[in-house]
Amino acid sequence: MASLIALEPGRRPLKFLENRHLLTLLLVGALVWSLAVVDWRGPLVHSGGGAAASDFLQALFPPELSTDFLRLCLVASWQTVSYAVAAITVAVAIGFPLGVIASGTAYTQGNLRVPAIVRLCLAGMRSIHELVWAVLFVSAVGLSPLAAILAIALPYGGILGRIYADLINDVPDPPLQALRASGASPMRVLLYGRLPMALPELVSYTFYRFECAIRAAAIMSFVGIRGLGYEIQLSLNDLLFSQVWTLMLFMVALVMVVDMWSSRLRRSLVS
Amino acid sequence: MNTAAANPAHLVAATGISKSYSQVQALAPLDLTIHAGELVALAGPSGSGKTTLLYILGGVVQPDEGEIVIDGRPLRRMRPGKDLAALVGLVHQNYDLVPQLPVIQNVLAGMLGQWGLLRSAISLLWPRDRQRAEKVLAELGLADKVLERTSHLSGGEQQRVAIARLMVQSPRIVLADEPVSSLDPVLSEEILRLLTGIADSPGRTLVASLHSPNLIRRYFTRVIGLREGVLQFDMPSSGLTDDVLAQLYELNHRGELDRPGTGEAAAEVS
Ligand SMILES: Nc1ncnc2c1ncn2[C@@H]1O[C@H](COP(=O)(O)OP(=O)(O)O)[C@@H](O)[C@H]1O
Ligand SMILES: [Mg+2]
Numbered sequence: 001m002a003s004l005i006a007l008e009p010g011r012r013p014l015k016f017l018e019n020r021h022l023l024t025l026l027l028v029g030a031l032v033w034s035l036a037v038v039d040w041r042g043p044l045v046h047s048g049g050g051a052a053a054s055d056f057l058q059a060l061f062p063p064e065l066s067t068d069f070l071r072l073c074l075v076a077s078w079q080t081v082s083y084a085v086a087a088i089t090v091a092v093a094i095g096f097p098l099g100v101i102a103s104g105t106a107y108t109q110g111n112l113r114v115p116a117i118v119r120l121c122l123a124g125m126r127s128i129h130e131l132v133w134a135v136l137f138v139s140a141v142g143l144s145p146l147a148a149i150l151a152i153a154l155p156y157g158g159i160l161g162r163i164y165a166d167l168i169n170d171v172p173d174p175p176l177q178a179l180r181a182s183g184a185s186p187m188r189v190l191l192y193g194r195l196p197m198a199l200p201e202l203v204s205y206t207f208y209r210f211e212c213a214i215r216a217a218a219i220m221s222f223v224g225i226r227g228l229g230y231e232i233q234l235s236l237n238d239l240l241f242s243q244v245w246t247l248m249l250f251m252v253a254l255v256m257v258v259d260m261w262s263s264r265l266r267r268s269l270v271s
Numbered sequence: 272m273n274t275a276a277a278n279p280a281h282l283v284a285a286t287g288i289s290k291s292y293s294q295v296q297a298l299a300p301l302d303l304t305i306h307a308g309e310l311v312a313l314a315g316p317s318g319s320g321k322t323t324l325l326y327i328l329g330g331v332v333q334p335d336e337g338e339i340v341i342d343g344r345p346l347r348r349m350r351p352g353k354d355l356a357a358l359v360g361l362v363h364q365n366y367d368l369v370p371q372l373p374v375i376q377n378v379l380a381g382m383l384g385q386w387g388l389l390r391s392a393i394s395l396l397w398p399r400d401r402q403r404a405e406k407v408l409a410e411l412g413l414a415d416k417v418l419e420r421t422s423h424l425s426g427g428e429q430q431r432v433a434i435a436r437l438m439v440q441s442p443r444i445v446l447a448d449e450p451v452s453s454l455d456p457v458l459s460e461e462i463l464r465l466l467t468g469i470a471d472s473p474g475r476t477l478v479a480s481l482h483s484p485n486l487i488r489r490y491f492t493r494v495i496g497l498r499e500g501v502l503q504f505d506m507p508s509s510g511l512t513d514d515v516l517a518q519l520y521e522l523n524h525r526g527e528l529d530r531p532g533t534g535e536a537a538a539e540v541s
Contacts, residue, residue: 174363174365174367175367175368175369175370177331177363177367178361178363178367178368178433179369179380179383180331180351181329181330181331181356181359181360181361182356182360182380182381182383182384182436182440183351183352183353183355183356183357183383183384183385183440184352184380184383184384185352185383185388187388188383188386188388188391191391191392191395192369192372192376192380192383192391192395193369196369196371196372197369197370197371199371200371269371
């Protein structure tokens with residue numbers, strides 16, 4: 001993939017960033033540094049931590065399974081999923097058009113500046129974590145579902161846009177050449193070649209992001225939205241660990257269902 | 272040679288076209304004129320520049336040098352898309368269809384040069400000009416595959432889908448890169464009948480690369496031999512003997528090849 005800073009194909013400022021060894025060196029350096037700053041002499045875990053952990057583990061046998069509580073879990077799951085659906089929908093609505101523009105394939109090559117600028121915007125959106133966005137939105141619109149949805153949708157839109165752009169670019173070239181030879185403009189090549197060929201990957205990555213959005217929606221409880229995260233918080237406050245376990249199992253089940261659904265869908269798109 | 276290029280009787284007039292890829296000279300400077308009605312076969316071993324020549328004639332690859340005039344207009348100055356698609360169409364060696372689309376969409380892609388953007392987009396969901404595509408597919412024996420996913424088709428079927436696209440596009444110059452190299456003898460003849468059929472109406476021509484002397488003699492009027500990017504011969508296909516073709520494909524030749532009718536092309540290279 002063309003790097004973000006490569007505004008023009010011929011001129012590549014910051015070319016040294018493409019050096020793979022440099023990246024390795026940086027990552028190894030960061031790891032060594034993080035190990036060095038840990039205070040190895042003191043106890044690594046809180047002294048009471050052992051007891052608390054065993055309490056917590058014991059609560060798994062069995063988790064809370066009363067009908068009332070299960071009903072509450074179902075409602076909470078439904079809430080979390082609806083927030084995640086809303087967030088991923090907005091993220092796709094942002095990410096897809098921006099991703100198409102960022103891919104630079106929609107118009108005849110020439111002006112590479114617009115895709116580069118869109119790429120920068122996408123990078124900006126995803127460089128800020130959803131929790132930070134949440135803080136910003138809460139201070140703007142107050143504790144509300146809207147704040148939570150936008151807080152997820154913005155960084156996810158940035159991620160989706162970036163991945164969509166790459167996927168749209170990385171399809172095999174010969175079928176595109178053939179379409180061009182039949183008189184198709186770049187936009188039509190996009191519609192009849194790039195998008196159909198990239199579709200299975202586009203869908204499966206979006207579903208993967210949907211799983212992540214479920215996770216993210218669950219922790220948005222702290223900006224005041226209901227759902228699994230909110231219930232986990234309440235149960236934790238009351239030290240009702242067996243309830244916490246049930247809620248976490250629901251969380252895992254949700255993600256597994258989405259995963260199964262997406263691999264089914266993907267298989268039907270590929271074959 | 273330049274006077275030849277300006278002659279409107281020539282459907283295709285190429286002067287001094289050449290192409291190199293880094294170290295390899297894919298095509299040595301070559302002059303070529305083709306009249307409407309001619310059926311031209313390109314022969315030559317693998318790597319001899321057949322695909323390169325077809326791509327240059329099709330406007331898909333830009334030549335390093337030289338000029339191509341099609342129907343009196345320089346190819347260089349033609350807008351890609353609509354104008355070019357009405358004049359020149361190309362069937363690729365590997366069909367190069369979009370595997371994920373249903374067959375009918377790959378056929379209708381031949382209309383993309385003529386359709387507006389909105390129409391193209393809508394047609395992806397509700398195919399336009401459906402009868403036309405279905406008629407062509409029926410002619411090619413694919414009536415039952417209209418809505419099949421293209422990747423489910425066999426090589427020979429995909430080949431015919433690519434030809435169906437070309438028939439829908441209906442260009443005046445049909446270029447076909449090894450259209451029969453992966454087909455059995457019966458299907459080969461079928462495909463060649465179809466391709467020569469497209470070029471049959473007045474003002475049209477077919478240029479195709481293939482290797483079989485029998486098929487060349489039967490379906491083409493003229494044969495051009497290429498080797499390592501250099502023109503070896505250019506003659507009426509009736510004069511093509513198996514010997515001449517065998518020599519063209521012979522390994523380790525160099526100099527000892529007896530080339531009928533190559534005088535000018537050989538002189539240009541040296
Ligand atoms: N895109 C390309 N990049 C580099 N070399 C190429 C490319 N296309 C063709 N060539 C080279 O040019 C020569 C002619 O190739 P080609 O026109 O495909 O021959 P043919 O179709 O007769 O087999 C070969 O040596 C091939 O390796
Ligand atoms: Mg070839």
